Amino acid sequence: MDIQKLDIGVLIIGAGPAGAGVSFFLSKFKIPHIVIEREVFPRDKVCGDACSGKTTSVLNKANxxxxxxxxxxxxxxxxxxxxxxxxxxxxxxxxxxxxxxxxxxxxPGFIAPRLMFDNFLFEKMESPYCTIYQGAQVKSIYTAPDKVTVHVLHEGVDYMIAADILVGADGDKSIVRKKFIVENEVSxxxxxxxxxxxxxxxxxxxxxxxxxxxxxxxxxxxxxxxxxxxxxxxxxxxxxxxxxxxxxxxxxxxxxxxxxxxxxxxxxxxxxxxxxxxxxxxxPLAAKKKKPISGDNFLLVGDAACLVDPFTGEGIGNALFSGMKAAEAIRRGIERSDFSRLFFKDAYDKEVYSALADELKASMWLQKICKYPWMVNMLINKANKSHSLQETIIGMFTDVDMRQQLTKPSFYIKALLNK
Ligand SMILES: Cc1cc2nc3c(=O)[nH]c(=O)nc-3n(C[C@H](O)[C@H](O)[C@H](O)COP(=O)(O)OP(=O)(O)OC[C@H]3O[C@@H](n4cnc5c(N)ncnc54)[C@H](O)[C@@H]3O)c2cc1C
Structure with a gap:
C-alpha cells in the first residue's frame, strides 16, 4: 500500500467554528498548518443558530x-x-x-443557519498557510515522543501526517479527547x-x-x-x-x-x-471541575474541550475564542520549542479558564435555579417591576461583573425583597 508521509507543525482535526478559529489566527501568525475535516462543506450542524457578542469580538480580531x-x-x-x-x-x-x-x-448578536455560517467561516480559512483535506477519514492517532502521527484516508490515498502539535477541534464526540483524556469520555x-x-x-x-x-x-x-x-x-x-x-x-x-x-x-x-x-x-457543557484541555503535543478547543455555556447552551463564541487562545499558545510554544503539558497548561488551559471563569460560574448558578420554577417566576415577576433588576439582567449579557452578582445569594434575597 502506497502511503504518503507528511510532516507539519500543527495539525487540526475538525473545521467547525473551533477549528476555524485556530486556523484564522495561525494564518495571521504565518504558521503553516493542515486541517482534516470529515464532512464536505457546506455542512449542517444542529444548533440554535444564535451568535453572541463573543463570536463578533473574535471575528473582529481575526479580520x-x-x-x-x-x-x-x-x-x-x-x-x-x-x-x-x-x-x-x-x-x-x-x-x-x-x-x-x-x-x-x-x-450585539445575530442568528444565522449554521449551514451558511460555518461555510462562511470555512471559506475564510483559505490562506497560504492552511491546507485543508475535507471528506477525510481519521483512521488512527499514534503518539511518539515529541510527535503525534495521524493516519488519514483522503480520496483513496493514505496519509501519515506527523505533527508537533495536534489540535482536537472535532466537536462533541471528539476522538482526540477520547485518545488523550479518557476520563472526559462521558461527562x-x-x-x-x-x-x-x-x-x-x-x-x-x-x-x-x-x-x-x-x-x-x-x-x-x-x-x-x-x-x-x-x-x-x-x-x-x-x-x-x-x-x-x-x-x-x-x-x-x-x-x-x-x-x-x-x-x-x-x-x-x-x-x-x-x-x-x-x-x-x-x-458538552462546561463543568464546575476544570478538566485539562491540553497535554504533551495536543490541545482541545470548542466542544472537544467541553466549553458550552451551561445556562445558555452557547458554544460557538467559546469555540472561536478557545481557537484563538490555542493559536496564541501554539505561537508561544513554537517560539520556545516547547509543546509540553506543563507549558500548555499555563499558556492555554489557564488562559481559557481564567477568561471564562466568571461567566461560567454565573451560568452554573442560573442552571441550578431552573430546577426551581418558583424562583424563575419570582425573578421574572420582580424584574418586570424593578428597573434596577432589569439593568442587572441586561448587564448579564454585556458585563461580566454584573454576571458575577448572580453567583451571590444576596442577589436573590434582594430580588425577593424587591430592593
Ligand atoms: C441543539 C443545540 C443547540 C445549540 N444552540 C446554540 C446556539 O444557539 N448558539 C451557540 O453559540 N451554540 C449553540 N450550540 C452549541 C454549538 O453548536 C457548539 O458549541 C459549536 O458547534 C461548537 O463548535 P466546534 O467547532 O467545537 O464543534 P462542531 O461545530 O461540532 O465542529 C466540529 C467539526 O469537526 C468535524 N469532525 C468531527 N469528528 C471528526 C473526525 N473524526 N475527523 C475529522 N473531522 C471531524 C465535524 O464534521 C465538524 O465539522 C447548540 C448545540 C446544540 C446541540
Missing amino acids: PEWMEEVYRNRTQYLPSWGVKFAAPNGNSLSIPFNPKRTKTTKA KTSAVGLRAYYEGVTGMSRENYIELHFLPEILPGYLWIFPMGNGMANVGVGMLSEVVRKRKLNLRDEMMYALKNNPQIGPRFEDAKLIDKVYGWGL
Whole structure:
C-alpha cells in the first residue's frame, strides 16, 4: 500500500467554528498548518443558530471586514437586539441587549443557519498557510515522543501526517479527547438538544429578540424560539442528559406537546409548518471541575474541550475564542520549542479558564435555579417591576461583573425583597 508521509507543525482535526478559529489566527501568525475535516462543506450542524457578542469580538480580531460582510447579508444573518424570557407561570420579560444604542450601533448578536455560517467561516480559512483535506477519514492517532502521527484516508490515498502539535477541534464526540483524556469520555454535566426549523410561527418580536421559554413542561430545560432571516424560526429544546435518562423522557414528544398545548406557545404554532426533520445532538457543557484541555503535543478547543455555556447552551463564541487562545499558545510554544503539558497548561488551559471563569460560574448558578420554577417566576415577576433588576439582567449579557452578582445569594434575597 502506497502511503504518503507528511510532516507539519500543527495539525487540526475538525473545521467547525473551533477549528476555524485556530486556523484564522495561525494564518495571521504565518504558521503553516493542515486541517482534516470529515464532512464536505457546506455542512449542517444542529444548533440554535444564535451568535453572541463573543463570536463578533473574535471575528473582529481575526479580520474586521468579515463582520461587515455578515451585517450586509441580511437574508442569511438576522441581527438580534434583545432577549425575551418567559417564566413557567407564563409571565415574560423582554430586555434589550443594548438599551443605549444609537442609529449606528450594530446589533450585539445575530442568528444565522449554521449551514451558511460555518461555510462562511470555512471559506475564510483559505490562506497560504492552511491546507485543508475535507471528506477525510481519521483512521488512527499514534503518539511518539515529541510527535503525534495521524493516519488519514483522503480520496483513496493514505496519509501519515506527523505533527508537533495536534489540535482536537472535532466537536462533541471528539476522538482526540477520547485518545488523550479518557476520563472526559462521558461527562455527567452534558446536555442534549433538539432543533427544528419552522415557518409561519406568529408573535415574533419586531426587533428579532431571541426567546427563552422556561415552560413547566420542559423544566429544568428550556425551549427556545429564535427568529431567522427568511421568515423561519429555529425552535428547540435543551435539557441535561441525566434528567432525560432519569425521567426516561422522549425529548421530541415533550417538545411537540409543549408546542401544541402550552397556553402561551400553542396558539403561535397553530398555522406553523415544520420544515425538515427534528434533529438531536449533544451539548458538552462546561463543568464546575476544570478538566485539562491540553497535554504533551495536543490541545482541545470548542466542544472537544467541553466549553458550552451551561445556562445558555452557547458554544460557538467559546469555540472561536478557545481557537484563538490555542493559536496564541501554539505561537508561544513554537517560539520556545516547547509543546509540553506543563507549558500548555499555563499558556492555554489557564488562559481559557481564567477568561471564562466568571461567566461560567454565573451560568452554573442560573442552571441550578431552573430546577426551581418558583424562583424563575419570582425573578421574572420582580424584574418586570424593578428597573434596577432589569439593568442587572441586561448587564448579564454585556458585563461580566454584573454576571458575577448572580453567583451571590444576596442577589436573590434582594430580588425577593424587591430592593
Ligand atoms: C441543539 C443545540 C443547540 C445549540 N444552540 C446554540 C446556539 O444557539 N448558539 C451557540 O453559540 N451554540 C449553540 N450550540 C452549541 C454549538 O453548536 C457548539 O458549541 C459549536 O458547534 C461548537 O463548535 P466546534 O467547532 O467545537 O464543534 P462542531 O461545530 O461540532 O465542529 C466540529 C467539526 O469537526 C468535524 N469532525 C468531527 N469528528 C471528526 C473526525 N473524526 N475527523 C475529522 N473531522 C471531524 C465535524 O464534521 C465538524 O465539522 C447548540 C448545540 C446544540 C446541540
